[in-house]
Amino acid sequence: MDVILLSAKTPKKVVLRFLKQESMLAVSGAAVLLVIMVALLGPLIMPHDPISVSLTEKVQTPSFQYPFGTDPLGRCILSRVIQGTRTSLTAAVVIVSISGIGGVLLGLLAGYKGGGVDSLIMRLVDVLLAFPSIILAMALIVSMGPGLESVIVALTLVHWTGYARLVRAEVLTLKQAEFVEGARALGNSSSRILFKYILPNVLAPVLVMASLDIAHIILSMASLSFLGLGAQPPEAEWGAMINQGREFIRTAPYVTLFPGLALMFSILAFSLLGDSLRDYFDPRLRDKVIE
Amino acid sequence: MLIEVKDLVKDYRVGILKNRCVRAVDCVSFSLQVGETLGLVGESGCGKSTLARLILMLIKPTFGRVCFEGQDLTDLSQAELLKLRREMQIVFQQPQQSLHPRMKLAESLAEPLRLYKLVKSKAAEKERVRHLLHEVGLSEEHLERYPHELSGGQAQRVALARVLALKPKFIVADEPTSMLDVAVQAQILSLIKKLQQEHKIGMLFISHDLEVIRGISDRVAVMQGGKLVEMGSKEQIFREPQHPYTKFLTGTVFELPTRLKRDNLRLVH
Amino acid sequence: MLNKQVMSPLLSIRALSTCFQIQETVVKAVDNVSLDIYPDEVLALVGETGCGKSVLALSILRLLPENSLSEGSILYKGFEILEGSNEELRALRGREIGMIPQSQASSLNPLLKVGWQVMEVLRLHTKVRKPDAHKKVVELFSRLQLPEPEKRMDYYPHQLSGGMRQRVLVSMGVACNPNLILVDEPTKGLDAVLRMEVVKLLGRQAAENNRSMLLITHDLSVAALLADRIAVMYAGEIVEMGSSAGVLKIPRHPYTQSLLDSLPGRGFKPIPGFSPSLSRIPPGCRFQPRCRVACSKGAALHPDLREADPNHYVRCFHAD
Numbered sequence: 001m002d003v004i005l006l007s008a009k010t011p012k013k014v015v016l017r018f019l020k021q022e023s024m025l026a027v028s029g030a031a032v033l034l035v036i037m038v039a040l041l042g043p044l045i046m047p048h049d050p051i052s053v054s055l056t057e058k059v060q061t062p063s064f065q066y067p068f069g070t071d072p073l074g075r076c077i078l079s080r081v082i083q084g085t086r087t088s089l090t091a092a093v094v095i096v097s098i099s100g101i102g103g104v105l106l107g108l109l110a111g112y113k114g115g116g117v118d119s120l121i122m123r124l125v126d127v128l129l130a131f132p133s134i135i136l137a138m139a140l141i142v143s144m145g146p147g148l149e150s151v152i153v154a155l156t157l158v159h160w161t162g163y164a165r166l167v168r169a170e171v172l173t174l175k176q177a178e179f180v181e182g183a184r185a186l187g188n189s190s191s192r193i194l195f196k197y198i199l200p201n202v203l204a205p206v207l208v209m210a211s212l213d214i215a216h217i218i219l220s221m222a223s224l225s226f227l228g229l230g231a232q233p234p235e236a237e238w239g240a241m242i243n244q245g246r247e248f249i250r251t252a253p254y255v256t257l258f259p260g261l262a263l264m265f266s267i268l269a270f271s272l273l274g275d276s277l278r279d280y281f282d283p284r285l286r287d288k289v290i291e
Numbered sequence: 292m293l294i295e296v297k298d299l300v301k302d303y304r305v306g307i308l309k310n311r312c313v314r315a316v317d318c319v320s321f322s323l324q325v326g327e328t329l330g331l332v333g334e335s336g337c338g339k340s341t342l343a344r345l346i347l348m349l350i351k352p353t354f355g356r357v358c359f360e361g362q363d364l365t366d367l368s369q370a371e372l373l374k375l376r377r378e379m380q381i382v383f384q385q386p387q388q389s390l391h392p393r394m395k396l397a398e399s400l401a402e403p404l405r406l407y408k409l410v411k412s413k414a415a416e417k418e419r420v421r422h423l424l425h426e427v428g429l430s431e432e433h434l435e436r437y438p439h440e441l442s443g444g445q446a447q448r449v450a451l452a453r454v455l456a457l458k459p460k461f462i463v464a465d466e467p468t469s470m471l472d473v474a475v476q477a478q479i480l481s482l483i484k485k486l487q488q489e490h491k492i493g494m495l496f497i498s499h500d501l502e503v504i505r506g507i508s509d510r511v512a513v514m515q516g517g518k519l520v521e522m523g524s525k526e527q528i529f530r531e532p533q534h535p536y537t538k539f540l541t542g543t544v545f546e547l548p549t550r551l552k553r554d555n556l557r558l559v560h
Numbered sequence: 561m562l563n564k565q566v567m568s569p570l571l572s573i574r575a576l577s578t579c580f581q582i583q584e585t586v587v588k589a590v591d592n593v594s595l596d597i598y599p600d601e602v603l604a605l606v607g608e609t610g611c612g613k614s615v616l617a618l619s620i621l622r623l624l625p626e627n628s629l630s631e632g633s634i635l636y637k638g639f640e641i642l643e644g645s646n647e648e649l650r651a652l653r654g655r656e657i658g659m660i661p662q663s664q665a666s667s668l669n670p671l672l673k674v675g676w677q678v679m680e681v682l683r684l685h686t687k688v689r690k691p692d693a694h695k696k697v698v699e700l701f702s703r704l705q706l707p708e709p710e711k712r713m714d715y716y717p718h719q720l721s722g723g724m725r726q727r728v729l730v731s732m733g734v735a736c737n738p739n740l741i742l743v744d745e746p747t748k749g750l751d752a753v754l755r756m757e758v759v760k761l762l763g764r765q766a767a768e769n770n771r772s773m774l775l776i777t778h779d780l781s782v783a784a785l786l787a788d789r790i791a792v793m794y795a796g797e798i799v800e801m802g803s804s805a806g807v808l809k810i811p812r813h814p815y816t817q818s819l820l821d822s823l824p825g826r827g828f829k830p831i832p833g834f835s836p837s838l839s840r841i842p843p844g845c846r847f848q849p850r851c852r853v854a855c856s857k858g859a860a861l862h863p864d865l866r867e868a869d870p871n872h873y874v875r876c877f878h879a880d
Contacts, residue, residue, distance in 0.1 A: 334751050480824070502823070539753075
């Protein structure tokens with residue numbers, strides 16, 4: 001009578017319980033999944049060609065044919081928003097993967113080796129962090145010429161520093177942990193300790209950071225494109241689209257509204273995912289068990 | 292002679308500018324025979340854990356020598372040291388934290404076997420892991436668990452099994468029971484003693500608890516402020532302590548149940 | 561020393577059960593516990609990690625998390641704690657019932673001066689002005705033999721040694737002069753020297769003005785030095801309770817006997833097996849699977865706590 005097993009663990013029940021306990025994670029995960037699906041299925045679900053100009057149909061209000069209306073060059077806004085998802089997400093994923101992997105590796109190296117290697121890497125991080133990141137990106141873009149490739153290079157150069165710092169701090173704590181010391185006493189080599197013992201334990205915060213970073217990068221890219229430094233016409237990109245609709249904001253608000261909403265939705269989805277992942281990975285918040 | 296430690300010194304640089312020097316271990320010398328247990332007792336912060344890590348070369352000494360079976364460890368390269376690691380092992384204080392939190396026990400136990408290629412096949416590995424589990428009093432149902440699903444005592448048994456897998460000649464036990472309850476402490480201590488005698492392992496047993504030291508050691512060394520202040524056979528240390536600090540420590544032992552609260556009012560007031 | 565029969569208890573716990581809901585299981589951490597604490601008495605609650613003794617202490621202060629449920633009755637000076645409102649409970653905590661938490665390393669706020677932290681407790685419960693509170697804390701520190709009490713007021717926790725931090729924690733627990741102090745594992749993880757210091761410190765506190773103490777510990781030797789009576793807990797329930805001398809010199813329950821034998825000074829004879837997890841408690845006598853005199857009756861039936869000797873209660877079929 002002391003233990004009441006209310007139900008056995010069937011897969012359906014496990015899923016239901018997960019949805020109930022981690023509703024935030026489930027909702028934000030679904031939203032992120034939606035964004036990714038839109039990006040992947042883009043060409044299949046676009047009603048029109050996102051870049052073909054049709055001056056006879058410019059700035060039309062939303063209709064059955066053009067659910068989101070058309071822009072000043074007569075292009076279907078829905079198709080362009082979908083194409084914009086592809087642009088933003090691809091660029092964000094490329095930036096986060098490169099800066100994430102690079103940052104993690106450099107952070108591991110700095111934290112584990114210490115000494116001169118550590119000083120060198122961390123001073124470089126300090127120097128990069130001393131510039132406001134968007135200004136640094138702008139400077140790089142100006143010297144490389146505007147365009148998506150420049151934005152990707154510029155943001156990658158800025159973003160790896162966050163991962164390096166985070167991982168280095170985690171490594172410094174983990175290095176002292178008894179199970180790492182034990183692994184050393186057992187006779188593990190340095191590289192094995194680094195990748196088998198330390199890396200898996202820093203991945204959770206890195207994943208959280210990556211999710212938050214994607215949101216941040218999508219916004220940075222939109223800002224740069226809005227300023228005319230990122231995606232160049234006729235490429236579909238949310239920031240550039242908002243810029244285009246600026247002068248029509250009184251007469252045709254839908255030209256800016258829909259890319260703006262898409263931007264907001266994706267940023268919110270990735271930010272929420274990051275926050276709920278952080279809660280999910282924190283064992284103190286996960287199961288509260290009293291000793 | 293299994294272990295010979297000579298004039299071991301460890302200095303740490305502390306402070307923001309790393310300009311102050313603190314001596315954690317000060318000129319420590321002792322030796323340990325095959326199959327013998329030396330108990331090392333002292334307060335927290337007296338340098339006993341630093342000494343343990345120095346002997347195993349987990350940290351580099353500032354000065355002095357550590358010889359294992361006549362071979363000077365301080366001269367060895369990292370690669371040569373890695374080979375010797377198998378023979379010298381350590382058991383830590385915090386049992387749950389001394390295991391990889393994301394490794395199941397089956398994996399944790401198989402790791403040392405794979406690391407030194409001690410088993411030929413998967414089947415042999417399974418058999419050996421099972422044997423190790425039984426040796427430390429756990430059963431196969433524990434194999435699929437993660438460290439946080441174990442009690443402190445069970446985790447310490449796993450740590451012991453991992454060490455035993457390598458058939459070491461020398462073990463350092465660094466306060467292996469100080470975080471455990473009295474009842475679990477008794478289980479772990481008797482297990483350590485049994486395993487040590489069966490496998491003829493030389494052991495340096497570190498504890499702040501004189502009663503524990505008395506129960507497990509052949510010889511006892513007393514450490515204070517980084518120095519060994521007294522060393523002798525168990526009987527000598529407990530019957531006729533010479534150094535004032537040893538006398539002070541033996542005074543903190545309470546025996547049960549001959550002294551109860553009523554008899555101890557003078558001690559309390 | 562006192563005739564317990566004629567005094568009314570300060571705290572009276574009757575049939576207390578505390579459950580936790582963890583995911584889909586209900587775990588009973590405290591099962592049908594009844595005990596009394598009399599004025600001027602130290603009662604030690606002895607048991608292993610996970611036996612429910614800390615949960616019992618937190619139940620008394622109603623400091624358990626949301627997913628818990630306490631049933632039964634806890635009467636403090638006639639006041640039913642389990643039915644008290646939040647305001648009533650806040651007035652009770654610290655002022656009437658003090659608590660000295662377990663970990664001296666993590667129970668103090670590292671960013672605040674220790675003097676301020678103790679003053680805060682005083683000012684929460686009494687309408688004392690700041691300079692007076694300051695004076696009172698200095699007095700408290702010197703009574704607890706903290707060296708240079710005036711100077712220590714302005715120290716941060718990390719600037720104090722372990723023993724001094726323990727004194728600060730004790731001073732927080734006794735600041736408002738509570739009638740009852742709950743002390744949770746005061747010696748866990750401390751070295752022998754510090755342990756002796758803490759025992760002396762608590763002994764002095766218990767001896768002061770008719771104060772009662774509930775001492776929660778796994779260490780029988782600490783209980784022996786401080787307690788008038790000892791209650792031994794195993795797997796959520798009390799298995800033996802009586803005077804210290806009775807329980808320690810003539811233990812009647814096999815678990816208490818085994819626990820005494822596992823002390824290092826007694827040659828650390830281990831108890832076989834593991835203590836059951838509170839979510840998987842054996843039917844019948846809970847100690848039966850590990851018992852040295854295990855009986856078939858105990859495998860099937862659950863023994864009651866019975867008075868084996870006057871004022872000595874045992875939960876065992878062999879006690880008669």
